[in-house]
Amino acid sequence: QSALTQPASVSGSLGQSITISCTGTSSDVGGYNFVSWYQQHPGIAPKLMIYDVSNRPSGVSYRFSGSKFGNTASLTISGLQAEDEAEYYCCSYTSISTQYVVFGGGTKVTVL
Amino acid sequence: EVQLVESGGVVVQPGGSLRLSCGASGFTFGDYTMHWVRQGPGKGLEWVSLISGDGRSTYYADSVKGRFAISRDNSKNSLYLQINSLRFEDSALYYCAKDLVRGIVSTASLDHWGQGTLVTVS
Numbered sequence: 001q002s003a004l005t006q007p008a009s010v011s012g013s014l015g016q017s018i019t020i021s022c023t024g025t026s027s028d029v030g031g032y033n034f035v036s037w038y039q040q041h042p043g044i045a046p047k048l049m050i051y052d053v054s055n056r057p058s059g060v061s062y063r064f065s066g067s068k069f070g071n072t073a074s075l076t077i078s079g080l081q082a083e084d085e086a087e088y089y090c091c092s093y094t095s096i097s098t099q100y101v102v103f104g105g106g107t108k109v110t111v112l
Numbered sequence: 113e114v115q116l117v118e119s120g121g122v123v124v125q126p127g128g129s130l131r132l133s134c135g136a137s138g139f140t141f142g143d144y145t146m147h148w149v150r151q152g153p154g155k156g157l158e159w160v161s162l163i164s165g166d167g168r169s170t171y172y173a174d175s176v177k178g179r180f181a182i183s184r185d186n187s188k189n190s191l192y193l194q195i196n197s198l199r200f201e202d203s204a205l206y207y208c209a210k211d212l213v214r215g216i217v218s219t220a221s222l223d224h225w226g227q228g229t230l231v232t233v234s
Contacts, residue, residue, distance in 0.1 A: 036221045038157070045228065046149075046157065051212055051221035089157050093220040099159075100171035101147070101220045106156040 004029065004090055004104035011110040017078040020107045022090030023071055028102060030071035034093035037066060037075045040106075041086045049088075050075060077109070085111045114138040114224040116208050121229030128198050132229055134191040134208030142166070142186035145211035145218045148193050150204035151228070160206070161193065164217050171217075176202075195231070203233045 005023040012018040022029065022037075029035055035053045038046040048057055050066035053073060063078045073092070077084055090104040120132040134146070148160040161172045161182040170182050181194040191208050205228040212221035 034219045034221070036219075038222075040157075045207060045225040046222075047225075048212070048221060048223045051223075052219060057212075057223060087156075091157075091159070091220050091222075093218070097174055098171060098177070099173055100162055100218060101159040103149075103157045103159055 003094065003096070003102035004092060006088075006090060006104040006107045008105075009108045009110065011112055012077075012080045013112045014080055014082065016080050017076060018080060018109065020075045020077075020088055020090075020109070022073040022075070022092075022104050024073075024092055024094075024102075025071055025096075027096045028092040028094040029068065029073050029090075031095065032093050033068070035066070035068060035073040036091045037064075038089045038091065039086050040089065046089065080111055082111050085109055114210060116210065116224060116226035118206060118208050118226045118229035121206065121231045123232045123234055124198055126198055126200060126233055128233075129194070129196045130198070130231065132193040132195065132206055132208075132231070134226060136189045136191065136208075136210070139210070141184075141189040143214040145214075146184060146191045147209045147211065147218075147222055148182060148191075149207045149209055149222070149225075150202075150231075151207070152201070152204040155204075158204070162211070162218055163191070165214065169217055198231075198233045200233050203231060205230050
């Protein structure tokens with residue numbers, strides 16, 4: 001069982017906006033601003049899309065944005081495009097046990 | 113350009129051992145924390161371990177603690193993962209990844225990933 005909870009799937013039509021949630025605890029998502037998001041297309045390594053809750057690395061489209069409220073972080077994709085169809089994973093620093101990093105279970109985004 | 117190339121993945125019997133390697137280029141290797149992340153067939157990402165730039169700090173997922181050992185050789189720009197007492201559930205594509213920031217252990221942001229090396233326990 002993943003430490004961070006994500007919906008298994010989210011879908012939206014071309015041009016729409018969608019939001020993916022990532023729920024943790026005060027020991028990870030809620031306690032620190034160290035949440036990142038990754039996009040993964042089939043057969044390809046993950047790509048960093050958001051870091052430190054809401055920052056975009058150079059080269060990532062402005063259509064991707066991140067936020068956090070309490071123990072839940074969110075990734076919003078605006079102006080949905082066909083190439084956004086992929087698996088998305090959240091990730092956080094954790095103070096639980098002697099682990100340091102935990103991932104969510106992943107969310108499949110389908111563009112209708 | 114940052115490049116990470118993993119190697120060492122093989123088919124191995126349960127209880128066996130192997131060592132994965134990751135060669136790095138395009139950045140000052142010793143300045144950055146490095147991670148191993150794995151992905152089982154048809155499954156999600158699972159963080160495995162990290163090692164700080166100077167090699168002094170290491171962390172492990174509970175699922176691998178005591179069986180896996182991460183190490184690095186900064187003179188060779190190389191990262192390693194020693195895997196012992198292999199189990200069927202260790203079968204996965206193993207990625208090495210570079211941390212985004214330097215100066216602290218990690219902010220759980222992995223900005224460059226290799227293409228992975230496949231470990232099959234059978």
